[in-house]
Amino acid sequence: MNPVNLKQLAQELNLSVSTVSRALSDSYEISATTKAKVQELARQLGYEPNPYASSLRRQKSKTIGVVIPEVANNFFSLAINGIEEVARENDYHVLIYLTHDDAAQEATIVQHLASGRVDGLLASVAGATQDFTHFGKLQARRTPMVFFDRVCEEFATAKITTDDYQSGYQATQHLLEAGCRHIAHLLISDRLSIGQKRLQGYHDALQAHGFTPDPTLLLHGTSDKDRNQTLVQELLQQNPAIDGIFASVETLAMSSYLACRQLGRRIPEDVKIISFSNLEIADLLDPPLTTIAQPAYEMGREAARILFKAILKNRPILPTQSQELKSKLIKRRSTAVL
Amino acid sequence: MNPVNLKQLAQELNLSVSTVSRALSDSYEISATTKAKVQELARQLGYEPNPYASSLRRQKSKTIGVVIPEVANNFFSLAINGIEEVARENDYHVLIYLTHDDAAQEATIVQHLASGRVDGLLASVAGATQDFTHFGKLQARRTPMVFFDRVCEEFATAKITTDDYQSGYQATQHLLEAGCRHIAHLLISDRLSIGQKRLQGYHDALQAHGFTPDPTLLLHGTSDKDRNQTLVQELLQQNPAIDGIFASVETLAMSSYLACRQLGRRIPEDVKIISFSNLEIADLLDPPLTTIAQPAYEMGREAARILFKAILKNRPILPTQSQELKSKLIKRRSTAVL
DNA sequence: CTGTTAGCGCGTTCAG
DNA sequence: CTGAACGCGCTAACAG
Numbered sequence: 001m002n003p004v005n006l007k008q009l010a011q012e013l014n015l016s017v018s019t020v021s022r023a024l025s026d027s028y029e030i031s032a033t034t035k036a037k038v039q040e041l042a043r044q045l046g047y048e049p050n051p052y053a054s055s056l057r058r059q060k061s062k063t064i065g066v067v068i069p070e071v072a073n074n075f076f077s078l079a080i081n082g083i084e085e086v087a088r089e090n091d092y093h094v095l096i097y098l099t100h101d102d103a104a105q106e107a108t109i110v111q112h113l114a115s116g117r118v119d120g121l122l123a124s125v126a127g128a129t130q131d132f133t134h135f136g137k138l139q140a141r142r143t144p145m146v147f148f149d150r151v152c153e154e155f156a157t158a159k160i161t162t163d164d165y166q167s168g169y170q171a172t173q174h175l176l177e178a179g180c181r182h183i184a185h186l187l188i189s190d191r192l193s194i195g196q197k198r199l200q201g202y203h204d205a206l207q208a209h210g211f212t213p214d215p216t217l218l219l220h221g222t223s224d225k226d227r228n229q230t231l232v233q234e235l236l237q238q239n240p241a242i243d244g245i246f247a248s249v250e251t252l253a254m255s256s257y258l259a260c261r262q263l264g265r266r267i268p269e270d271v272k273i274i275s276f277s278n279l280e281i282a283d284l285l286d287p288p289l290t291t292i293a294q295p296a297y298e299m300g301r302e303a304a305r306i307l308f309k310a311i312l313k314n315r316p317i318l319p320t321q322s323q324e325l326k327s328k329l330i331k332r333r334s335t336a337v338l
Numbered sequence: 339m340n341p342v343n344l345k346q347l348a349q350e351l352n353l354s355v356s357t358v359s360r361a362l363s364d365s366y367e368i369s370a371t372t373k374a375k376v377q378e379l380a381r382q383l384g385y386e387p388n389p390y391a392s393s394l395r396r397q398k399s400k401t402i403g404v405v406i407p408e409v410a411n412n413f414f415s416l417a418i419n420g421i422e423e424v425a426r427e428n429d430y431h432v433l434i435y436l437t438h439d440d441a442a443q444e445a446t447i448v449q450h451l452a453s454g455r456v457d458g459l460l461a462s463v464a465g466a467t468q469d470f471t472h473f474g475k476l477q478a479r480r481t482p483m484v485f486f487d488r489v490c491e492e493f494a495t496a497k498i499t500t501d502d503y504q505s506g507y508q509a510t511q512h513l514l515e516a517g518c519r520h521i522a523h524l525l526i527s528d529r530l531s532i533g534q535k536r537l538q539g540y541h542d543a544l545q546a547h548g549f550t551p552d553p554t555l556l557l558h559g560t561s562d563k564d565r566n567q568t569l570v571q572e573l574l575q576q577n578p579a580i581d582g583i584f585a586s587v588e589t590l591a592m593s594s595y596l597a598c599r600q601l602g603r604r605i606p607e608d609v610k611i612i613s614f615s616n617l618e619i620a621d622l623l624d625p626p627l628t629t630i631a632q633p634a635y636e637m638g639r640e641a642a643r644i645l646f647k648a649i650l651k652n653r654p655i656l657p658t659q660s661q662e663l664k665s666k667l668i669k670r671r672s673t674a675v676l
Numbered sequence: 677c678t679g680t681t682a683g684c685g686c687g688t689t690c691a692g
Numbered sequence: 693c694t695g696a697a698c699g700c701g702c703t704a705a706c707a708g
Contacts, residue, residue: 003454003479005701016679021703029677046475048453052393053701056684061390063433071418077410084409084436093455095401096434098422115386116341117431137384141341225618254622261624280563284592286599286624343685354695359687367693391685394700 065118069101074278082300110134124150127189144310148303158321168201180244184217186252232259247275288332403456407439412616420638448472462488465527482648486641496659506539518582522555524590570597585613626670
């Protein structure tokens with residue numbers, strides 16, 4: 001069965017192509033009878049309009065792009081869930097691209113997207129990204145863009161994050177109130193603003209409580225989980241006084257759990273752990289992980305919503321549309337941190 | 339900055355559009371000097387070919403579709419990883435669609451895809467899907483299609499799965515050898531062939547060891563995790579003799595862990611658990627989960643590879659290209675199932 | 677209410 | 693080696 005197009009429908013019905021086109025888009029200037037006839041035949045033959053012809057003509061792709069570091073990650077998969085849902089509500093398609101946290105790949109991808117392939121872009125930047133000219137190309141083309149979570153501060157566009165500074169502050173305060181005196185911080189990346197903000201919250205909370213941040217208690221995470229576990233183990237061994245860990249991302253909390261088990265450090269009696277993390281995983285751990293729960297799904301939805309407002313109204317996105325969604329500190333029962 | 343097109347490049351250089359087009363595609367019939375000039379200007383102006391014009395003309399979208407039940411799932415996110423990677427290697431784009439395990443949504447999506455939007459489709463069907471005519475439409479259009487994991491048996495096309503029957507058999511045998519006498523099976527869906535095969539393996543292993551499968555030990559999972567936990571708890575309470583659980587998917591294993599903890603059943607002393615699951619999660623649990631590890635990433639890659647062979651050679655996919663990838667039974671140290 | 681015409685931007689004849 | 697012309701399938705302006 002050949003793909004059927006407007007021309008074939010038109011011939012079959014002795015109508016012009018444009019009439020058929022209008023009938024299918026339910027135009028007001030077509031009689032009810034021909035509309036019915038056209039739509040009936042279209043249904044019968046299983047007509048599906050060629051999206052690329054349509055895109056070319058209307059200069060709209062009905063597609064958005066999502067550029068993220070990885071998908072095998074609770075936060076991002078939940079976010080995609082929200083994004084896909086909003087896209088569907090708006091009758092849009094979703095192209096997905098993984099950077100594997102590599103700045104060069106990210107540049108290639110975004111560069112390529114400056115071709116009209118997408119009407120808008122949602123992005124969470126790679127940790128190592130320094131040069132942001134590729135995003136500039138998109139902006140020059142007036143393609144709306146919203147950053148979420150791993151945002152790019154130097155860009156004048158909307159950004160959806162969690163209240164990273166406050167969360168970092170609260171997390172640290174929580175550990176302090178639970179009696180911790182030597183709190184390590186596991187940083188995701190010194191380049192990412194979310195890392196900086198969480199770190200700043202950690203610093204300020206320590207100082208507000210009369211402690212001086214100890215740089216030897218700061219660990220820079222890598223992209224290799226096994227390596228992270230080793231690093232945490234070394235950190236714990238070199239600083240036996242550590243009685244609290246604030247991990248900036250879920251995977252670093254996981255490595256901490258494994259490291260503690262490996263070293264026979266009891267959680268939470270010897271070491272209390274708190275982390276940004278998905279609730280389900282946190283609950284599954286034994287003892288459950290005290291969590292700063294990010295509303296990942298909602299962040300995806302919100303970022304997409306802002307993007308679609310711009311796309312559909314054909315208006316540039318203002319940086320003032322940025323938002324910080326609130327995360328929730330979830331103290332788990334048996335964690336005994338409380 | 340306006341999107342620059344061939345026409346503009348041509349005017350700027352006093353060349354014809356077709357020459358420019360050929361120069362950019364590095365055609366042999368263009369002089370080296372003009373090629374250089376054209377490519378230089380294109381680079382300077384940041385020319386990106388309009389993909390939709392190109393698609394329309396060449397009748398190729400350079401895009402594949404991926405239809406899956408959900409993305410917030412270890413198996414699927416790893417699979418997407420593999421798929422995206424192979425797509426990139428072939429310079430293809432990936433459209434993603436989530437069915438939320440809903441047959442009607444799946445039908446709408448796939449139906450819509452029968453429009454030339456994608457050159458090929460990778461799909462893992464929704465549990466409740468009964469009517470497969472939507473996939474038929476794609477096949478009628480000769481759009482290559484590969485099913486993976488949750489495959490659709492009644493379709494004559496390639497399918498990538500794990501060795502579900504054997505794995506189910508081995509898992510059950512493993513529990514039997516560890517001394518279990520009352521093994522429950524948590525089924526993902528009675529409609530999905532993977533569920534059926536795993537169940538069959540379970541049955542056959544029981545019988546081969548002289549046991550009669552007890553239908554009251556069979557639990558049908560739902561899509562609601564909390565509900566699943568409740569169901570498992572009820573199952574354990576109604577059948578106090580249960581000393582082993584074989585879960586057909588990771589999320590059911592998670593619910594089992596939580597249920598056991600809730601009821602104070604010790605793992606593995608009172609109840610031994612084995613499940614299809616991602617290794618990372620399995621290791622994180624305490625005690626670690628004995629796992630049938632599916633090569634999710636490899637399955638994604640393999641499915642995509644087969645798809646691209648068909649797309650690039652413009653040949654239909656034969657059902658004989660189906661494969662069963664081997665899963666690995668991973669006995670975790672302290673699980674003591676061993 | 678319907679048909680005719682003219683592109684959207686690109687690739688591919690066919691001529692020269 | 694280069695240019696002119698056509699059409700992929702669809703939508704939109706303009707006629708009638």
